[in-house]
Amino acid sequence: MTSKRILIQNGCVLTLDKKIGNFHKADVLIEGTKISAIGPNLSAADAEVIDAADMIVMPGFVDTHRHVWEGILRNIGTDVTLEGEANSLTIIVNTLAPVFRPEDAYIGNLVGLYGALDAGITTILDWSHIQATRDHTDAVIKALDESGMRAVFAYGYPWWKDPDEHQEEWIREIAKKCFSTKDQLLTFALAPQGPEITSFEVAKAQWELARELDARISVHVGVGSAGQQGKLGRMGKAGLLKNDTTYIHCTTLSDDEIKMIVDTGGTVSLSSTSEMTMGYGMPPIQRFLNHGLRPSLSVDAETNMPNDMFTQMRSVNSLQHAMIFDRKLAGKRNLPPFMTSRDVIECATIEGARANGLLHKTGTLTPGKEADIIMLRTESPNILPVNDPISAVVWGMDTSNVDSVLVAGKALKRDGKLLNVDLDNLRSKAYESRDYVIAKSGFKLPEI
Numbered sequence: 443m444t445s446k447r448i449l450i451q452n453g454c455v456l457t458l459d460k461k462i463g464n465f466h467k468a469d470v471l472i473e474g475t476k477i478s479a480i481g482p483n484l485s486a487a488d489a490e491v492i493d494a495a496d497m498i499v500m501p502g503f504v505d506t507h508r509h510v511w512e513g514i515l516r517n518i519g520t521d522v523t524l525e526g527e528a529n530s531l532t533i534i535v536n537t538l539a540p541v542f543r544p545e546d547a548y549i550g551n552l553v554g555l556y557g558a559l560d561a562g563i564t565t566i567l568d569w570s571h572i573q574a575t576r577d578h579t580d581a582v583i584k585a586l587d588e589s590g591m592r593a594v595f596a597y598g599y600p601w602w603k604d605p606d607e608h609q610e611e612w613i614r615e616i617a618k619k620c621f622s623t624k625d626q627l628l629t630f631a632l633a634p635q636g637p638e639i640t641s642f643e644v645a646k647a648q649w650e651l652a653r654e655l656d657a658r659i660s661v662h663v664g665v666g667s668a669g670q671q672g673k674l675g676r677m678g679k680a681g682l683l684k685n686d687t688t689y690i691h692c693t694t695l696s697d698d699e700i701k702m703i704v705d706t707g708g709t710v711s712l713s714s715t716s717e718m719t720m721g722y723g724m725p726p727i728q729r730f731l732n733h734g735l736r737p738s739l740s741v742d743a744e745t746n747m748p749n750d751m752f753t754q755m756r757s758v759n760s761l762q763h764a765m766i767f768d769r770k771l772a773g774k775r776n777l778p779p780f781m782t783s784r785d786v787i788e789c790a791t792i793e794g795a796r797a798n799g800l801l802h803k804t805g806t807l808t809p810g811k812e813a814d815i816i817m818l819r820t821e822s823p824n825i826l827p828v829n830d831p832i833s834a835v836v837w838g839m840d841t842s843n844v845d846s847v848l849v850a851g852k853a854l855k856r857d858g859k860l861l862n863v864d865l866d867n868l869r870s871k872a873y874e875s876r877d878y879v880i881a882k883s884g885f886k887l888p889e890i
């Protein structure tokens with residue numbers, strides 16, 4: 443049986459693959475789930491043709507850390523930081539999370555995932571610390587599955603209580619039952635609490651479990667004052683830092699700890715918007731660039747942040763420039779180079795794929811890789827005329843430009859609309875769950 447062929451025709455193609463280059467006008471041929479050819483004037487007589495004139499065609503964005511279950515808590519904590527009595531931990535983690543039923547986690551995940559797809563994100567790491575019961579796990583995996591996205595399910599321990607006595611057993615069972623192969627859209631990672639939230643011994647045991655299960659690790663470190671106590675350094679000295687780990691935030695780590703991450707081949711996820719507004723510390727973009735490590739980017743939490751990668755790209759790029767200009771104005775010399783639009787678009791795609799352990803499958807448009815492709819409208823009044831396609835994506839576009847989204851060759855959004863989503867049903871279930879969670883927790887929504 444021959445696979446279905448799709449020809450995306452006459453687009454401005456940003457492959458982001460340096461060997462192939464980018465094209466002002468070219469075609470992308472998809473066969474089944476994979477890209478089979480890229481170049482001008484491809485012929486494929488039997489293929490379904492998608493007209494991409496007036497479109498930028500590029501790899502889908504990759505988000506490397508998001509607590510997707512919080513989808514029904516959108517914008518609930520924008521004026522809440524890591525500090526004070528009513529802080530992000532006491533409200534989101536200790537008040538709202540504990541009353542989530544499996545169905546609330548499911549619908550939270552579903553609205554988060556559809557929002558991400560709508561914004562042109564094709565791969566997401568779901569940092570899912572809502573695993574109060576075994577049923578919660580099944581519920582969020584069901585949502586990940588239904589969404590059609592490429593996702594890393596990063597199993598997170600609940601933060602508001604001690605892990606259940608069966609937690610480890612559940613993790614082993616899920617790894618075996620749902621993730622026995624890596625050759626599928628959903629892959630598995632462990633999201634341990636990490637040494638700043640739990641003891642060294644517990645952190646070590648959780649990391650060892652991930653390695654026994656051949657799962658990548660995704661961990662928050664260097665967060666606020668908890669990150670200033672050398673706890674990651676202790677893990678490093680014990681030989682626990684390896685190239686299978688993505689370190690999130692890293693804002694208050696010491697120089698030695700940053701170097702340990704680089705030296706052991708780790709990857710990094712920065713959520714510069716939440717890091718800056720919530721008090722995690724200064725995003726360490728330059729500290730990693732100084733070592734030649736380019737971080738990936740992430741949304742983190744929709745309780746506080748918008749759900750798209752355009753915001754993340756602009757935030758981290760602005761911050762890096764501001765820090766260099768600040769030093770320049772203070773009379774410093776021999777300053778590092780500015781990040782360019784090309785650098786930052788690669789952070790949102792290639793580095794994301796690398797951090798999620800999926801660079802062999804996604805992150806660039808390359809024949810042989812999976813067809814995770816977005817098409818961005820260039821005829822819209824917010825972006826025409828396009829003078830520099832890469833800068834247009836990084837600085838000029840927003841989610842309204844996302845016309846089409848394909849994951850593994852399957853169209854999930856076309857002509858500006860999500861496909862196969864019952865939005866009325868999604869909306870009513872999201873409000874139902876939101877109302878239940880708010881009422882049960884006793885939390886009061888902000889006055890307006």
Ligand SMILES: [Zn+2]
Binds near residue numbers: 507509569662690742
């Ligand atoms: Zn986080």
